[in-house]
Amino acid sequence: MGFYCEHIFPRLMEWVMAREEFCRLRSGLLASVHGEILELGVGTGLNLAHYPHTIAELHGIDPASLLPKIVASRSARASFPVYFQKHTAETLPYIDRRFDYVVSTWTLCTIPDAVRALQEVRRVLKPEGRLLFLEHGRSNDQKIAVWQDRLNAVQNVIGCGCNLNRQIDRMISQSGLTITHLDRFSMQGVPRLAGEMYQGTAVAQH
Numbered sequence: 088m089g090f091y092c093e094h095i096f097p098r099l100m101e102w103v104m105a106r107e108e109f110c111r112l113r114s115g116l117l118a119s120v121h122g123e124i125l126e127l128g129v130g131t132g133l134n135l136a137h138y139p140h141t142i143a144e145l146h147g148i149d150p151a152s153l154l155p156k157i158v159a160s161r162s163a164r165a166s167f168p169v170y171f172q173k174h175t176a177e178t179l180p181y182i183d184r185r186f187d188y189v190v191s192t193w194t195l196c197t198i199p200d201a202v203r204a205l206q207e208v209r210r211v212l213k214p215e216g217r218l219l220f221l222e223h224g225r226s227n228d229q230k231i232a233v234w235q236d237r238l239n240a241v242q243n244v245i246g247c248g249c250n251l252n253r254q255i256d257r258m259i260s261q262s263g264l265t266i267t268h269l270d271r272f273s274m275q276g277v278p279r280l281a282g283e284m285y286q287g288t289a290v291a292q293h
């Protein structure tokens with residue numbers, strides 16, 4: 088990982104993704120989780136403040152260690168146990184049927200083999216467990232989607248592997264998970280190229 092992705096990009100992420108509208112969406116997504124939680128791509132730990140105090144344990148993985156001091160101080164403030172590991176989502180280091188919820192926010196855009204990662208999510212979810220996702224991706228508006236395709240290579244560089252044009256719901260279905268709820272909306276204050284949102288729930292149905 089180069090200097091830009093290790094040191095500059097995480098600070099940009101903090102600056103953009105800690106804004107009010109991002110916080111509002113994070114809180115809404117996480118308000119009802121309980122039990123044992125796994126978060127994919129924890130980044131700088133921006134979701135930590137939005138989990139209910141009553142969760143049993145939070146596990147998180149990320150192949151990068153972004154702003155580790157900030158992540159450590161956010162983890163220390165949590166009122167529940169937090170266990171973060173440096174790992175990729177494509178091979179999750181957990182036993183089958185371990186988690187009540189898996190959470191993914193603004194991460195399926197970046198995981199290189201996102202379908203493989205989602206197959207792993209299906210494996211580690213309990214039979215009644217749920218994937219909660221809040222992701223940006225491909226627009227339904229063809230005029231926007233064309234530009235997402237054109238600018239994807241640029242975004243890949245400036246976003247350290249981020250893709251603008253992934254059809255998130257299709258990837259989730261391809262993995263064998265079943266989407267039970269999906270909201271599509273354009274995020275306020277974010278250019279549509281990167282603000283076409285997919286928010287919802289999927290189940291494993293073992």
Ligand SMILES: C[S@@+](CC[C@H](N)C(=O)[O-])C[C@H]1O[C@@H](n2cnc3c(N)ncnc32)[C@H](O)[C@@H]1O
Nearest residue numbers: 128129130133149151175176192193194197198
């Ligand atoms: C845009 S950031 C989002 C961070 C965080 N989820 C949030 O909501 O603020 C994307 C994250 O995906 C992580 N990532 C990249 N490749 C990954 C992989 N193979 N498995 C899991 N996470 C990955 C990156 O390191 C980064 O932390």
